[in-house]
Amino acid sequence: MAQPYSLLFCHAAQVLTLAGGPTDRPLRGVDLTEWQVIEHGYVACLGETIVAVGPMSELDAGRIGPATRVVDVSGRVLMPGLVECHTHLVFGGNRADEFQRKLQGESYLDILASGGGILSTVRRTRAASDDELLASALHHLEGFRRYGVTTLEAKSGYGLDAATELRLLRIARQAGEQQAVRVVPTFLGAHVPGPEYKGRPAEYLQMLAAEVLPALNPAEVPFVDIFCEEGAFSVEESRGYLQRAHERGFGLKIHAEQLHDLGGCRMAAELGALSVDHCDYLTPEGAAAVAQASGGRTVAVLLPLVPLFLRQEKYAPGRAFIEAGLPVALSTDFNPGSCPSKNLWLALQVACLKMGLTPREALAAVTLNAAWAIGQQATCGSLEPGKRADVLVLQVPDYCQLPYWLGENPVAQVFIGGAEQPA
Template sequence: MSYTLLLRHCGQLLTLAGPTAARPLAGPAQASWAVIPDGYVACSGARIVALGPMAELDETQVTPATRVVDAAGRVVLPGLVECHTHLVFGGNRAAEFQRKLQGETYLDILASGGGILSTVRATRAAPEAELLDNALHHLTGFRRYGVTTLEAKSGYGLEAETELRLLRVAREAGRRQPVRVVPTFLGAHVPGPEYRGRPAEYLQMLVQDVLPQLNPVEVPFVDIFCEEGAFSVAESRDFLTRAQQLGFGLKIHAEQLHELGGCEMAAALGAVSLDHADYLTPEAAARIADQTQGHTVAVLLPLVPLFLRQERYAPGRAFIDAGLPVAVSTDFNPGSCPSKNLWLALSMACLKMGLTPREALAAVTINAAWAIGQQRECGSLAPGKRADLLVLDVATAEEIPYWLGENPVRHVIIGGELLEDKA
């Protein structure tokens, strides 16, 4: 089988392949994945078929039809996996940013009808075509940052019709461009405004009127925000249990602002990821790692406290030391993180959460893939996986978080096709 695409002379080929493919990288393994100096990656169609040192390249498989990309000593790694975004929404909250800078708190803005309620109003009012155009615009931006697979949560409809529309838009956006989109149902973001003060009734409506309309093959995960002002641990447990009985995988927003126990509850149910976790203690992280045998991933979102000007960041260093696998994401959304720059999130995870550069790279590739059930397809480089690859304008992995806020991407390859080229 001749090669259709060959990346050669990769100064550092970051495979992100650890000691086992059976679970996310955790503990020391999160930093001990393989690097091949002066390497190559060969693809046939949409799949990787071979990789290794240049000295082992089978030149007989390189034909005049092979597209050859010379990395010229640069870093090559898997496409980034963005495992926590709120991709589809109407409007923006730029005016509220100014109010925050002038001293108003989130609760002040919420009380005046702003915050998530303003996004819900804008999203409900937006035509479906407008929501789709916005989502496609954002996906183009993500792709330029090297994101090749992305999770897209609903959650700004907060009623049955609009929540279903948001999932429909996310799936259509995935079909219309190359970045692969994994939809997640987050109707349980907060109670809809019509259910103010009645969170249990709102969740019951979602169970009765929305979940039965979803196909777990098309929308594989159900999420909930377990936090004061949203849903309690008991309410979240009941809702997630019902979703699990219907065949959905589980995720949770928990321990963002308070230590309530939502992460441990969701882990006990087999949740694939525990997101935010700023108030998750190292002791609880160790219990989760032991209970789940390292299969549940903590998804850390360092750009959120940065944008909200908060002091507390998740203790990522302690999580890794406790054996809990860690992923990193932006949490792209209009309220608490209007940024698609996953490279900046990676740097902030090093600066504020204690991750090393190698740990942070695993956190935005293979562990992020595990956090959205895509580990068999992407997140590391191995024969048989999708040919989602990046060539960066740096010579070493350690440089990546050092260039704060820069986009190091030179080439983006998705499914064996060269899509972004800065050359």
């Protein structure tokens, strides 16, 4: 006799499974919209794992035992936990003062010249204690969880020296161990050259490759990232650095085509990068080249809240990317300078309004494709037997309402690994 379910969600108005597409690569093209929605459905779990999903008419009532927790979600939507695939979780201080200065007309370069910008966050991060940074990271993770984020990528990048960068990665891992949201660390020491290496980006990258990469274990910090942009690192500098990271067994990521079309996305895709992030200046032709170079396995992570917060007019042409066959994911890019928001629902909504995504495409972009972008597709991103029981109960009866209620948090309950999280 089959073991009784430990947790059963029943009578859902809709179950957004995100299942039914290819299993060997991220969703792209029509696959972004053809995943299965079950009307009047259920999700059954055993311990931390989903074991059955389907319409209520197919529920095996014989597996409902005295110890089964039954959650009646009548009139509500069930979906996978959100996957947040691009954040800068650990940093000191904030830049609220600079936000005020921007609103009063000061440019980014003016603020940078006065000692502000990323370097102000670097100073505050270096000066902060481990306890302060950990408390801040845990606070932000709690905020993400309330929006339904159950897995989150956390980049370093605000230390810009060997010791502090290693410290930020260690604290990100600690934060992941102390609460329920899964944290996937990424090394972004190559954010910009550290202040001690001003004007010497190649020397800075050499230091990272010689002193930091050997100190990291790809099993603990699986990805290496770099900011390929004017004022940061060139395409060729980025290529050499990423090749060295690849040789050491790291997965690759890149910040590219945020402000200029330099060719960083295509270069990274040719090296097998899991994701190319920002992409605001990536052309449709460039998107097709990225898709071809990677065989459709490199995900374009789009960050719509960044141009919104920076009051820029240029948004990544997500609709054209999809038509070019490039897989897309969405993220907030949570950070103190260009997106101090944890609201991934708002990112989804702005992607529909400004990037041309449909509701179904946007939902795939914050779940399964986001999981592919951080190598977690085997465990999360969809409601399927064998996946981790990361389940959201939403306060809407139909997924089409999710992009409509602008800025609202639709999450009623969050379950991570089958355990309900605090409200």
